[in-house]
Amino acid sequence: MAPLRTRTSAHSARVTLYEPAAASISSLAAATAPASTSAPATPRRRTRSSTAASSPVVKYERDDDDNAPAWAADEGDDSDAAAFEELKPAPTTPKAKSPRKPKPHVTKLANPHPAPKNWERTYAVIREQRKGIVAAVDLMGCEQGGREAQKKEEDAGAAPVDSDKARRLSTLVSLMLSSQTKDPVTHQATVNLRNDLPGGLTVDALDKASVDDIDRCIAKVGFHNTKARNLKLLATRLRELHDGDVPSDLASLLDIVGVGPKMSYLYLQSIGQNIGIGVDTHVHRITHRLRWHKKEPKTPEETRLNLESWLPQHLWPSVNKMLVGFGQEICKPVAPRCDLCDVAREKLCPSRRVVVPSPRKKVKVELEIKDEEGLVKGEQGEDAASAPRLEVKLEEETQGVVAVKAEGDGRVLVAEREVKNEVVEAATVPGGEAS
Known part of the structure; x- marks a missing residue:
């Protein structure tokens, strides 16, 4: 049996290694050589994965000179600290949300809505009874900018509306203020803008006034804070894009912040363009009570499309004002006066009580x-x-x-x-x- 040679392990003194006596001196020397005399090892890569699944993987490399990691540099070594800063992952910024795309405006139904039964007779009864009713919309309707009450205001010292350009702006402003607001409050807010703003209700006056000044004039209308900002944006848009005047096409009106289809159609009707029906809460409610819709419309826009598909176009300018006044005095949202309604008396209303x-x-x-x-x-x-x-x-x-x-x-x-x-x-x- 070949003699064995014993030696103590370089890693632990408790371990004894037995080797053949014929083992080469070079291999034995290499085994017993201290770690400092060993050949320089190839630099290793140390990787560390972030715990967050969405964070990128960051890799740290050892330094080639002393085999020490860059992040383990001495405190006084600024170069290593700078290198460590470069190895840090860049802060991730949240992805910006894309702006919400506006819904395309539908001008016509693909399949026309059928005309309801006996609608001509019902329309005639409402129109006849409406002749004897003086409602708020008749005196202070926003689509006319309060023109019926303008003479009384001028007699009381109010600033007159002395040009067609100013009247167009007054009409559009009244329509923008009318959302979720009754006609008398809308009318008074328009008068306040005309009387309290320096220069009256003009594009220049709105452009120079602050949002707080505008808000003080319209403080009683619904959502007055938002409407004050919209009026400020309106003045800037009209001055920069429309030469200080209100546009006369549907697409430009719909691009104005705070102006919807109802306001656009009512404004265009006020300047003589009959291209659609302005449907507000009264028209939406009354046509539903009369069951003029085959399927209950969920939005005023659905009501508009249904009405325009079967109602003759020459009635479009008058149907809004007729039904709004009828809804303000007779067919009210709460406790409708069916006892005073001629439509109910003629038994033409399916919702009569x-x-x-x-x-x-x-x-x-x-x-x-x-x-x-x-x-x-x-x-x-x-x-x-x-x-x-x-x-x-x-x-x-x-x-x-x-x-x-x-x-x-x-x-x-x-x-x-x-x-x-x-x-x-x-x-x-x-x-x-x-x-």
């Missing part, structure tokens, strides 16, 4: 007669018992809680209304003649 009045109540009231000086007879030394006293029997016809029954479906709805009719039955004066 029957009102059942409550019993009458009688109340007795005593009134005292006073002389010209405001003193009750008998306070000037006369006998109080012989003082003339007027006794009035007042019959009050009241309708308190009444039952409202919807025809056809069997439901009974309850609404509270109050109607008073005062009737004087007799008037007698004790000690004198009846008056």
